[in-house]
Amino acid sequence: MYAKYLKELITKKRGLGGVERVALTEECSAMLQNKSPPKLKDPGSFSIPCHIGALFIDKALCDLGASVSVIPLSIYKKLNMGELKCTTITLQMADHSIKYPLGVLEDVPVRVGKFYIPVDFVVLDIAEDNQIPIILGRPFLHTAGAVIDVKKGKLTLTVGDDKVAFSLSHEMKSSMQEVSCSLIAFNAKLPNSYSRNLSNNALGLKGFAGDDDPGDAVDASPKVGTRDSVLEGTGFGAPDR
Known part of the structure; x- marks a missing residue:
């Protein structure tokens, strides 16, 4: 008009x-009227539950940025689904590191809802993430006819004339709680005078004996390791968590 x-x-x-x-x-x-839609926050990454054989996976990461589906070696051993097919592909992770797969596990039936979707998994010798152990990449989403409504938090899979929908709102809005555990390891046994100095420092005391005693010098620089630093090497990264 x-x-x-x-x-x-x-x-x-x-x-x-x-x-x-x-x-x-x-x-x-x-x-x-120059009206624009309201800005929304990052919904984060999302995951769905699935079964692979007798193994139930509560959170399988659906990643449109992944060109392959990935499982760690530990899960491959649990599945016991035959031998790996040799491959010459290499994977570049989000941190630009290069990983060399052990092989490809072909035609693995992944049950999602009432559907069985055949998936080729690339097996990597990496630590298993307890929260999100596997990645379902674009080939899986393509095969399953996935339609993702990010705003509504809804994932719909279509196989033939049948459809199954997953509500992702809760998964996308609730961020995973990271459990941080730090370990402090000293390089050498502390002499008694140094231990007393640490105690006095904690109590706010000054002028204690042993400040200038060179014989008490020791390399006691703490080494701190966190769970986050370990996760960086898994290749899974943080799932827009």
Whole structure:
């Protein structure tokens, strides 16, 4: 209606005349009023439950950024689904490190809801992530006819005429809680005077004996390791967690 009105004005087939009301579509109204949709937060990555043989996986990461589906060596051993097929592919991780797969496990039936989806898994010798142990990449999502509505938090899989939908709202809104555990290891046994110094420091005391005693010097620099630093080497990275 609005486009027709403008066309008639431009071609001089219609005069402005008096007061006239023109109905605008929602899109035209938003454009003329310079309205933009409200900004939304990052929903994070999302996962779905699935079964592989007798193994139940509560959270399998659905990753449109992954060109292959990945499982760690430990899960491959649990599945006991035959030998790996040799491969010459290499994988570049998000941190740009290069991983060399042990092989490919072909045509693994992954049960998602009532569907069995055949998946080729690339097996990597990496530590198993307790929260998200496997990655389902684009080939899986393509085969399963996945339609993802990020705003509504809904994933729909279509096989033939059948569909199954998963509500991802809870998964996407609830961030996983990271359990951080730090370990402090000293390089040498501390002499008694150094231990007393540490105790006095904790109590806020100054002027204690042994400050200038070179014989008490020791390399006691703490080495701190965190769970996060270990996770960086898994290749799974953090699942928009």
